Amino acid sequence: MNLIDQVSKCTGLELKEINILPARKGFAAKVEKQGVMMLLKAVELSEERERSLQKEARILQSLSNFTGDLYVAKGKVDGYFWLLRKWLDGKTATKQTIYIRENPTLLGNKRQFIADICQMLEKVVELYDLGYLHGDLQPGHFIFAPDGEMHLIDLELTVDSREPNPIYRGALVHYVPPETAAGMLAGSQEIPLDAVSEIYSFGAVVFYLYTRVVPVAYSHSMEDPSYDFEFNDMLQAVRSGRVRSFAQAGATPFAELEYILQRCLETDRAKRYQSFSELLCMLEEINVMMDEA
Structure with a gap:
């Protein structure tokens, strides 16, 4: 059987x-x-x-x-x-946002992209307000359902923020922050995870959705988008903060968004946004600025 x-x-x-x-x-x-x-x-x-x-x-x-x-x-x-x-029907964030990569200069596409990523962040915040950190943010874990609802799936690595010493070993290397990469390199079973760490991961997800390139350069060239490298070498690159620019990723300029993402992706935790609400306000402000331009 x-x-x-x-x-x-x-x-x-x-x-x-x-x-x-x-x-x-x-x-x-x-x-x-x-x-x-x-x-x-x-x-x-x-x-x-x-x-x-x-x-x-x-x-x-x-x-x-x-x-x-x-x-x-x-x-x-x-x-x-x-x-x-x-079963959950819908589109992953990568499929949902294909329009921005096909025509990133169209103002309507820019507005829609900001609206989509704000909806994604609101779902992260909803989980956080319930006392949990997702711990494995990546494009495939955000699902846009046909009814317009947003779903954040694959909760296997979710951390209860109220638990004193939760087991957390890290997640997909392309989207983890430097401090998590350091814990993964050390083989830690209790890597600290908080909102500031998740803000980095969210920024990495959005960077990928806009550029179709992961934010950290694993090779010696910042323009090389490949990631066929040894796992520990990739973790070392994340830990050292080798974050590329939109230009190095070969992406169309979007200065307002890039400024926000580069702050999310700071190696120094103190230089990142310190709360989800601050990040959400900054993203929403982009559409306001585009309306006023």
Whole structure:
């Protein structure tokens, strides 16, 4: 009996496989029950990722208003921990914002881009106000749903800001701040995470969405967009603050946005925006300035 059949038996849902999905570790599949699409994720018991998937299950249950009531069920079977949630239709932030990369000089596109990234930041703030830091901000984790709602998904690395010493080992190298990169290099299990760290990560996400290039240059050339390098070498580049400009990324100038992002991406934490509200106000001001120009 395969995993989907076993979960079907546990839940009584008689799940039908639609397709198997790529998974960094473990198992993932799109399944359905009488036309209702769902996502099934599973990892082997006792693995490090089991703890993360358990955490995501708890958050999906406890923050149903934030997550859009996606939780369906969880359990253990045949050496696996599994999580079943409703399927979420929509566009990732990269697909949603393709217009800005296709025509970055169009004023309407600039206005829409600022509106879109403000909506993304508001979702980060909503989670923060509930007592959590996402911990793994990246373009694919922001979903623009067809109904206009914004979703922030993949909560496996989320940190409870009220917990004294939460387990946090870092996230995708392209979007982590220098202090997190330093902790990852040291192999720390309790890397500190706060709003100032998340502000860097959000800035890195927006930099990528506008330029289609990650903000940190991993090679000796600031203009080289490649990232086929050793993992620790990339972490070292992040830690040293090798953040490129829009011009070095080959992107069309957008001075007002670049100023804000470069401050988000400061190596010195004290020079970054110190609150989400300050950052949001600065982003919203861009559209005001464009209206007055």
